Amino acid sequence: MEPRAYSNAPTGTNFLLGGYSYSRGEVSLDSALPISGVKAKIGTTSVGYSRTFGLFGRLASAAAIVPYINGDLSGDVGEEHREITRDGVGDMRFRAAINLLGGPALTPKEFAQRPHDTTLGFSTVIVAPSGEYNSEHLINIGANRWAFKPEIGLSQPLGDWFLDGAAGVWLYTDNQNFYGGKRRSQDPIPSFQLHGGYNFLPGVWLAADATYWTGGKTSLDGVHANDLQSNSRYGLTLSLPITKSYSFKVGWSTGLTTRVGGDFDTFLAAVQYRWFDTI
Numbered sequence: 146m147e148p149r150a151y152s153n154a155p156t157g158t159n160f161l162l163g164g165y166s167y168s169r170g171e172v173s174l175d176s177a178l179p180i181s182g183v184k185a186k187i188g189t190t191s192v193g194y195s196r197t198f199g200l201f202g203r204l205a206s207a208a209a210i211v212p213y214i215n216g217d218l219s220g221d222v223g224e225e226h227r228e229i230t231r232d233g234v235g236d237m238r239f240r241a242a243i244n245l246l247g248g249p250a251l252t253p254k255e256f257a258q259r260p261h262d263t264t265l266g267f268s269t270v271i272v273a274p275s276g277e278y279n280s281e282h283l284i285n286i287g288a289n290r291w292a293f294k295p296e297i298g299l300s301q302p303l304g305d306w307f308l309d310g311a312a313g314v315w316l317y318t319d320n321q322n323f324y325g326g327k328r329r330s331q332d333p334i335p336s337f338q339l340h341g342g343y344n345f346l347p348g349v350w351l352a353a354d355a356t357y358w359t360g361g362k363t364s365l366d367g368v369h370a371n372d373l374q375s376n377s378r379y380g381l382t383l384s385l386p387i388t389k390s391y392s393f394k395v396g397w398s399t400g401l402t403t404r405v406g407g408d409f410d411t412f413l414a415a416v417q418y419r420w421f422d423t424i
Contacts, residue, residue: 148340148352151266151298153248155256157422162193164415170408183220199250205243233277233286242268261302270294280322291318309340327365334361348386355379377401392417
């Protein structure tokens with residue numbers, strides 16, 4: 146969940162990002178599998194870079210993030226209790242976005258003089274199969290497949306309040322070398338986000354977040370599993386400025402409904418450094 150993902154910014158703005166998230170909870174699996182009582186603790190350290198620029202007179206942005214993941218998982222396989230640890234570099238994530246309505250390409254000086262208005266944007270997230278992967282392991286850091294998420298999002302300022310919404314769909318290529326030499330496929334996952342928040346001071350805001358996604362049934366060599374997802378989460382995000390260039394963000398989220406997948410409590414802390422082009 147990412148509030149303010151489609152809010153305006155001036156062109157030539159650079160962001161250097163560093164963050165850490167920690168998730169813990171239970172994992173719900175296909176009931177036909179001989180695995181039960183799965184619990185996980187997952188820590189993710191991420192670094193990334195984002196930049197805004199003008200494209201056809203509209204505000205656009207591009208970003209890249211590299212995660213490092215450490216996970217401890219435990220569960221019962223039949224009557225045997227097992228525990229595993231995985232750590233390594235995860236799959237790289239890229240995002241490109243452009244505002245379709247509102248949000249013209251403005252310099253920092255022009256941006257400061259213009260009141261914020263409604264923006265409608267389009268973005269695409271690409272997840273590359275760059276993370277550590279071993280087909281002899283059932284649980285891996287990387288997914289060994291490409292993933293794409295086209296999304297459309299709306300950002301609406303309401304005085305000191307704001308309202309954000311987004312709708313997208315995750316699309317996946319096949320993992321041709323899944324555990325046991327099988328081919329693993331996954332159906333698309335439509336997802337929806339809604340955020341409402343309040344600006345207390347410049348750079349100080351609090352948002353309530355909610356998301357819902359469904360779909361994602363998997364198959365091995367064409368045989369479908371009973372793992373249709375229909376899950377929802379909610380949480381809070383707080384942003385605080387540290388200096389003129391640095392800001393700090395903390396977040397919390399938890400599962401509301403979980404049919405298949407991780408029912409996690411997640412805690413997030415991130416630091417962002419911002420600077421403008423001098424040219």
